[in-house]
Amino acid sequence: MRLPAFLENLDRRWIFLATGLLVLLPLLWPLNLPLEPSPPVRGYHDAIAALPPGSRVLMSCDYDPAMRPELEPMTRTTLRQLFEKRCKVVVVALYQGGALLVDQIVNDVARQRRQRYGVDYINLGYKAGNEAVLVLMGQSIPGTFPRDQNGADVRSFPIMRDVRNYASFALIVSISGGYPGTREYVQQVQGRFHIPLVAGVTAVTAPTLYPYLQTGQLLGMLGGMAGAAEYEDLRLERGQASHGMDAQSLAHVFIALCILMGNVVQWERRRREAS
């Protein structure tokens, strides 16, 4: 049977099987393909690297478990870089389904880096209200988040003693998977309070944020797992994202091939019909 005829009758379960294998095999046997950090990723890394040691940073982690493979690696690497710079990290969440996940990730990294809760970092947890929460935080952060993720009074922690509003932070890091997320931070916070902002987002969201990169409203951006892997590369780490990139590489090439093969089938069919 000729190739176009074979492809025309191809059962889609073969495509599922090929996709599964192309994702699974590089995870088991990594190819260790070289990474080349892009300018937005360098911008993200450099914005954090330029912070004076001990700066206070607001980190908004707005995602749920569905986006975990893309956003957890960048959350972890960002926290490691911030803790290395002895930054004081205040974490908030605007995604209802992700507050617990974010809490686990933040506590895990903090434990590895021997950071003290309430002194070096704090998790203020989830607050409903989307943009309204962002605007309220501009007036008062302890007023918007009177209690932390565990229900304790935030004013009782040393890290929150001088925190009033966005002006108390040297940088905002928005790790987001959709709405509410980075776009809302640009529109409601950066545009209004002019605080430096960097973002880590899913690959689907990244193209929508390029205009903000070009205007300088975003100092840097990590787009999806590729962005997270390039960030790990800049930090000379080989974490979850770097391991995942081999699988993503092969999956991308396979999808490109699928588009090509699908069109070969169509061209062949048209040619047959014409003749």
Add this chain to the structure above:
Amino acid sequence: MKREVPLLLTAAIGLFMILSFFVPHHAVSVPADFLQQSAVIVVAFGIVLGGANLLRVNLEAVVKRQGDWPYKVVLIVSLVATVLVGLIEGRDFQAAGTRSTWIYDQVYSPMSSAMFALLAFFIASAAFRAFRIRTPEAGLLALAAFIVMLGRVPLGHVLTAGLPPALRIENLAEWIMDVPQNAAKRAILIGAALGVMATGLRVILGIERSYFSGED
């Protein structure tokens, strides 16, 4: 009255919130803060209302034995069980080792991730069956998709490593994202922003009334 009072309230609050953006005086900012705090509380109640509505709609479907009703039973049981477990555990329901955390870690989190992971399979299948290049515009779209998909992954970089820098796939992908993509995206953003402003004005002026009665 039923119509005029909500319209008047909307207009007054809308204009006041616009004013608060430009006037930082406490006579304006304090009531504006109060209104924003009220919005947060309303949204929080909205979540409860949404849950109750979900329960009502699905219970109704189960009672009437509508199509797929067994799935709705699963939804209702899961919803009620999760809320009950959280209520029983009280304020510390999110602490490590609680049953709520177990439900989150062992049920919600893997199921949510699995649903998203399935996309990879469907995208590959759809790429083969649905992405047809029938016109020159579709050809351009496919070419851009090829370059960006391969330019975003290390394998693409390796494949074009021997070419001059301007022709390397990662640089071509970055150019597509920075120039044509950005130009189109910016136009969409500006158009959408103008649309939002126009809709906001229509709501404040009482021209757009669909938000409280479903009418135009």
